[in-house]
Amino acid sequence: xxxxxxxxxxxxxxxxxxxxxxxxxxxxxxxxxxxxxxxxxxxxxxxxxxxxxxxxxxxxxxxxxxxxxxxxxxxxxxxxxxxxxxxxxxxxxxxxxxxxxxxxxxxxxxxxxxxxxxxxxxxxxxxxxxxxxxxxxxxxxxxxxxxxxxxxxxxxxxxxxxxxxxxxxxxxxxxxxxxxxxxxxxxxxxxxxxxxxxxxxxxxxxxxxxxxxxxxxxxxxxxxxxxxxxxxxxxxxxxxxxxxxxxxxxxxxxxxxxxxxxxxxxxxxxxxxxxxxxxxxxxxxxxxxxxxxxxxxxxxxxxxxxxxxxxxxxxxxxxxxxxxxxxxxxxxxxxxxxxxxxxxxxxxxxxxxxxxxxxxxxxxxxxxxxxxxxxxxxxxxxxxxxxxxxxxxxxxxxxxxxxxxxxxxxxxxxxxxxxxxxxxxxxxx
Ligand code: GLC
Numbered sequence: 001x002x003x004x005x006x007x008x009x010x011x012x013x014x015x016x017x018x019x020x021x022x023x024x025x026x027x028x029x030x031x032x033x034x035x036x037x038x039x040x041x042x043x044x045x046x047x048x049x050x051x052x053x054x055x056x057x058x059x060x061x062x063x064x065x066x067x068x069x070x071x072x073x074x075x076x077x078x079x080x081x082x083x084x085x086x087x088x089x090x091x092x093x094x095x096x097x098x099x100x101x102x103x104x105x106x107x108x109x110x111x112x113x114x115x116x117x118x119x120x121x122x123x124x125x126x127x128x129x130x131x132x133x134x135x136x137x138x139x140x141x142x143x144x145x146x147x148x149x150x151x152x153x154x155x156x157x158x159x160x161x162x163x164x165x166x167x168x169x170x171x172x173x174x175x176x177x178x179x180x181x182x183x184x185x186x187x188x189x190x191x192x193x194x195x196x197x198x199x200x201x202x203x204x205x206x207x208x209x210x211x212x213x214x215x216x217x218x219x220x221x222x223x224x225x226x227x228x229x230x231x232x233x234x235x236x237x238x239x240x241x242x243x244x245x246x247x248x249x250x251x252x253x254x255x256x257x258x259x260x261x262x263x264x265x266x267x268x269x270x271x272x273x274x275x276x277x278x279x280x281x282x283x284x285x286x287x288x289x290x291x292x293x294x295x296x297x298x299x300x301x302x303x304x305x306x307x308x309x310x311x312x313x314x315x316x317x318x319x320x321x322x323x324x325x326x327x328x329x330x331x332x333x334x335x336x337x338x339x340x341x342x343x344x345x346x347x348x349x350x351x352x353x354x355x356x357x358x359x360x361x362x363x364x365x366x367x368x369x370x371x372x373x374x375x376x377x378x379x380x381x382x383x384x385x386x387x388x389x390x391x392x393x394x395x396x397x398x399x400x401x402x403x404x405x406x407x408x409x410x411x412x413x414x415x416x417x418x419x420x421x422x423x424x425x426x427x428x429x
Contacts, residue, residue: 014396030323034090035064040273053330071196086317089324095309096381100132105313109134111325120349137332147268151288153212164295171243172303190256191269199396201306206232208304208377209299216380225417276345307376335374394419
């Protein structure tokens with residue numbers, strides 16, 4: 001997309017949404033524009049939280065909705081920020097973006113009580129710190145989970161799968177039986193297979209679950225071309241068209257949730273935000289769903305889940321930096337994080353909230369996640385820094401070719417290794 005088209009689109013979206021913004025109180029001092037994502041009820045919760053801040057402070061807020069795909073969202077942000085635009089003050093950013101976008105954001109340590117950062121999980125604060133600058137504050141944390149239909153497993157006498165081979169077998173068995181019983185739309189397993197950041201996440205989970213490492217090691221060396229990674233990708237490619245619909249090659253999180261929530265899949269890989277939605281009053285599978293760790297690659301593989309999540313950052317060009325930083329302080333605060341976790345399943349970045357009895361009572365996934373998080377696997381964004389997006393694009397494109405049958409896993413990974421090594425050399429220059 002040409003630079004100015006992207007910017008115009010965002011500006012137009014901002015203008016459009018401005019009409020629907022919280023009515024500024026008579027003596028409004030400042031208007032802060034915030035871009036928040038549209039996954040699940042994320043945008044609605046963002047709006048409620050920001051409007052509460054506006055009420056409290058006498059300021060006004062304006063909202064910009066962003067694309068659902070993380071990759072499209074990043075492209076728009078990059079266009080806007082590279083052009084030095086001040087149209088958006090506060091950006092919701094992915095945990096893998098501080099290294100890519102950090103230069104465009106304010107050092108929040110200059111605007112917010114530094115003690116505030118200390119209340120969040122240290123690993124996230126570390127991620128948000130680029131060259132000693134606190135470029136964002138953590139907002140919520142994500143981890144990849146396996147959602148399953150409890151009722152169907154019970155009906156067909158199958159346990160929750162602990163390896164991918166179990167999952168494949170169970171998915172096939174239940175899909176066939178349900179189809180024979182008349183549900184010809186039934187599939188086994190849905191996930192995120194479009195060529196975008198979400199596929200990088202899924203691929204990392206498959207590879208790590210087979211013991212194939214993390215694409216790039218802690219020291220920056222490219223590790224992706226190994227037999228376990230080949231086995232992981234070949235396994236996933238084998239699902240497409242059998243237990244997984246071909247259409248998954250164009251699925252992001254919301255399409256996967258759509259298929260699962262409408263009752264047409266036995267298993268789904270997704271983030272915690274899907275939990276309250278699949279159990280919502282309008283959900284056909286309400287009360288029929290369980291969550292578990294993603295399966296292991298094999299008996300010597302491991303349960304894993306990618307670490308995801310979002311942060312809030314302030315545009316360095318913002319004309320209202322103090323108000324913008326104050327909005328970030330409010331939204332990332334304990335009370336607001338608790339509200340978002342209870343209503344929307346957006347998991348807190350504040351360890352203290354994982355012991356909150358109200359929260360655990362409403363959303364049991366929060367309690368499970370507290371135990372699982374130490375086993376989560378991070379994408380190599382820290383190692384790749386500004387080049388992370390290129391690394392991820394090389395990865396999801398190579399994996400997409402394998403899934404769609406246009407490349408063999410071994411060849412694709414050998415090619416990927418060469419491209420990532422080229423990137424590595426560029427980063428050292
Ligand atoms: C979620 C995660 C984010 C990840 C994205 C991939 O938004 O929070 O970390 O990059 O999904 O689609």
